[in-house]
Amino acid sequence: MNITPINSVEYETFPTEIRRYLIDAGVTIIKNNSRSSVYHIKGPVHDYFLKVTSKDQMNCEAIMTNFLYNFGICPKVVHYVSNDTNDFFVTERLTGSDAASDEYLEQPGHLSEVFAESLLSLHRVQPVNCPITNGLEEMVIRAERKYREGGVEKGLLRYLGYSNIKVAYEDMISLFKNSTEDRVVIHGDYCLPNLILQDFKMTGYIDVGYGGIGDRHYDIFWGLWSLQFNLRSDDYSKQFVKAYGKHLIDQDRLRLCGLLSAFNGFRGQDYYEK
Template identity: 35%
Template sequence: MVRRPIQINTEDYPEKILSYLEDAKLYDSSCSPFAKVIFIDKNEGFYLKTAEKGTLKREADMTGFFAAKGLSSEVVEYISLDRDYMLTRKISGEDCTYYRYTEQPEKLCDTLATLLRKLHGESFEGCPVPDHTAVYLDTVEKNYKNKCFDLSYLDSSLGKLNADEVYKYVFERKHLLKSDTLLHGDYCLPNILLDDFVFSGFIDVGNGGIGDRHVDLFWGAWTLNFNLKTDKYRNRFFDAYGKNLVDLEIIKLISAIECFG
């Protein structure tokens, strides 16, 4: 996880958070243009995430839900003023892009699959996002109308389609999606923390909820390809998860949906 030393003006932050920032070493740990993440090196460590007003509410709710199951970090504060502020405790270990993990790709692949299968077996009673699938498809509609898309996510087996053709593909098959599984929503190596290959916790669960397991399966296969620079672990990942639970046609559908993600 990248950490660059920074200095900030504490007057720009809510009073409830000041005691965590004062006399602490601060590091920029941001990896997205849409949110700023500061690592607060104080006591056991904290992460402070800030973004546009209202945009962290779902993440705060889902993080709290995961934390109650021992799957994520405690949300110390969630404050929505001119901007959103979410303060969480540091989770021990390193994320899965750490070289000690990527140097053992087979073990990493199997670990990701095993952890995902376990997550998908968790009860979702009380989940604050009860219909991820509806939200997921609403995003497709919105971004298609706004001509916001990235066709690089499309499964290569579908050939070269334009945005209209991809949208048509999604529209004709969206009924295949289920809402019967607790999802991470962004199941990628940087969002899974391990301590010597022992699970520590998930982060960045703001896209999670009750939805179709193939969303996480798609991202698990995608991240292994992206971060390890090879697609050779794709089938191994699906096999380790449970090949009988993986529908490759729905994986293709998810790839099309993610073009409008």
Template identity: 35%
Template sequence: MSADAHETLILPPPLRRVLPAARWERVNVGESGAGVWRSQRFVVKVQARDGLQFPSTLQQERERLRWLAGRVPVPRVVGYELEAGLEYLALTRVPGLDASHPDVLFHPERLVNLLARALRELHALPLRECPFNMSLPVALARARERVAAGVVDESDFDDERQGRTAVSVFNELARTRPAHEDLVVTHGDACLPNFIVNGEFIDGLIDVGRAGIADRHADLALTHRSLGRNLSPDSAEGFLDLYGREYVDPDRLAYYRLLDELF
């Protein structure tokens, strides 16, 4: 049974006790792999407890949200349940619009500035305090497992890699692995839908199940690509300028875009 097995949200009894009765709306934005529903005040994510099919479990997201709380803006965890092979994660709903919304994209200069500032603040968190290791040894081992299990969606590869196999992508990753990593605390899936914009601020980082210590380019590559797709190449380059060109290695941007194909 998967999160898509039903279009209506059926909550486990423990979550029904802590969440008020509400009209739940299905959300179809994003590629987290989970089914997502929202009410006026809360969000519930549901997915099968399958560590290979999805890049991260909702239990991992819960752990990261609890650690990030008070450090950067994230939703508050309301509850977590595992029932009949499905994970349920209940969160507070962050007010605002995701950064891929047309109303947000209408102000490209403001958005680019907000994203650069949000990632600089996240990447400045003390490494010694972060308990989650998402560095290349971990990420590549995870990618190898997913390739071997045949769960990588090759049809979803970027245009320049259409027609390639997951095995060929992994082999390229192994062959071109960077000699060192510029480690920071990363979001892990820093695409536009995972930033919630409220007025002049980013009020929430969401879908943080892959957050942890990794090369800063793991975030920069995805935000840069997402801006290029949703706005323009000039906006994507402007984001790198505002973040700080002294931190940017074009080869590693390309490497982490390649790595993302397997997740």
């Protein structure tokens, strides 16, 4: 465990209102890469997570986390602030550990069912007053622009069975023209690390910044992708589909959401395999 001293030079650049949460606290670096850093801040009277990104990256995450907190399925928002270069987002820690932890990966069959049931539970949240829309039309507009700019995530295209980018794009447009959206509240980044479990029971979701009102198949696609990525096997997709409800899943719309993801980069981020 990497416990970083409180007098770290890095923390001196944090806004004053964020640094006050670090006083007398143990700080564990959970993640630190070019897109974001995550810290666990355990103080005498608080247990928080701090996420730091480039400026203007987490406004939607703060909004959706707060919205879903009202349903008891996201952590409480403690503080959200920006300075000239960064966003800082503090939330309470949910009880449990993420679904990609070894204790859950060791029981992949059970995990795939809980993973699906937890997604279905989210999709049953009433979308009334949901403050953000992240639907198929919005995704297609972005995907068309990214295609013209030459953006495509080749790993996702291979996962979908495509070798020709132009054919994949044409299929995406055709599928969209013939689709009807099944609008629910989506997570937007539904993968095992973003589901928190305790003894295989869902305690909540994190990283909901790409969520909002959208098509359920977007989350289903990423859920299936996460299972094969984290478990290194496609053997559990049928259990996931059965637990979620096979009758709720349209294969054409599932493929559409996969293609949208490929052209939009991972979860709508400008990240593409070179």
